[in-house]
Amino acid sequence: MIVISEFMDEEAIRSGLDGFEVLYDPSLVDRPDDLAVVIGQADALIVRNRTQVRGALLDAARNLKAVGRLGVGLDNIDVAACKARRIAVYPASGANDVSVAEYVIATAMLLLRGAYGASAEVASGAWPRNALIGREIAGKRLGLVGFGAIARETAKRAAALGMTIAAYDPYLPPSAEIWKQPWGPVEAQPLNALLAQADVVSLHVPLTDETHGLIDGNAIALMKKGALVINAARGGVVDEGAIAAALRAGHLGGAALDVFAEEPLTADHGSIFAGTPNLILTPHIAGVTAESNVRVSWVTVDNIRRHLTAA
Known part of the structure; x- marks a missing residue:
């Protein structure tokens, strides 16, 4: 299952992740207890900058194989902890x-x-x-x-x-x-x-x-x-x-x-x-336009699909 906890382009989800079980709920970022429950079933997690991928959330992510970041900054992701758990981290470099x-x-x-x-x-x-x-x-x-x-x-x-x-x-x-x-x-x-x-x-x-x-x-x-x-x-x-x-x-x-x-x-x-x-x-919006949202979504979808297909 692929869990998406923040907003992204929905057409990229429908077309790019066709064939995968997907839980798309942009409100999960504000419901960390619910996210901690569903992350246990996730093979991949897609986030923006607010979901904190560290600590207890990683401990609960028993099957997690990849994290897709809808953007480039990784300060909300414990990259070292992901590496230790063999969880790949994919930023959407260049897309915004x-x-x-x-x-x-x-x-x-x-x-x-x-x-x-x-x-x-x-x-x-x-x-x-x-x-x-x-x-x-x-x-x-x-x-x-x-x-x-x-x-x-x-x-x-x-x-x-x-x-x-x-x-x-x-x-x-x-x-x-x-x-x-x-x-x-x-x-x-x-x-x-x-x-x-x-x-x-x-x-x-x-x-x-x-x-x-x-x-x-x-x-x-x-x-x-x-x-x-x-x-x-x-x-x-x-x-x-x-x-x-x-x-x-x-x-x-x-x-x-x-x-x-x-x-x-x-x-x-x-x-x-x-x-x-x-x-x-402004509310952390510089990198988010209608056009860049499509680009970062597709880059992330392609990264996650490629990783899970190869796994």
Whole structure:
């Protein structure tokens, strides 16, 4: 049996998993006791980022052979424990790169321009032109923290808009060919230099011991006045309280947070953002579009079908 505990494209389930017994219940992620019961019968489990595949759930998964991740981040999956149990883990690598890259560029343009929140005022007869004079993205410097596949898709779009691009990635030597992209070069920089020079800082790293709290108050203090921070990577990489404080103080010019240290964000934790200007908060949706949902679903279905058929 294949258990699917979070939402995915239903046509991919019907066509791609035809012939398998499938339990598709996107509400299982919010009913962990029920999930723990059915997982004992599962040969495969398909999840997004909220189902915690670790501890007691793995202990109950006596027959589990594979886990399909509808996305690329694996911080909700105990990969080492799965390996020890000979459970294969399949992320949907590459399937939502475009969606995240478009999110980063769109939110950067929105925050720089600052002209799109005045509909009610204009409709009421106000004409706040002077208050809405924003900034162009052309000529600005994009600083990418991490230079993996999604960062490269983001850089390609930024270059087309006339931005200059730098990136920090300690796992890529400055001599690596990857810095020489077809649409132009990307400057490899140390993190502090990147933060000091970038107009837009976008995060593209997993959550690890090394990246936890990477963009904290000290890092933000290095940034230019008016710089933007966009985190569509993983919650915990950015100190959310420090972002809110820097926005209120006027040091940062804007921020967009799609991921949070605690998800779903509770009203209590979310209160740290109350009254914060030039802030966009979205519910871990950067990588989820109608198109990417189809792509990640089919990549995952193909991975699971291939594994179970070969087993």
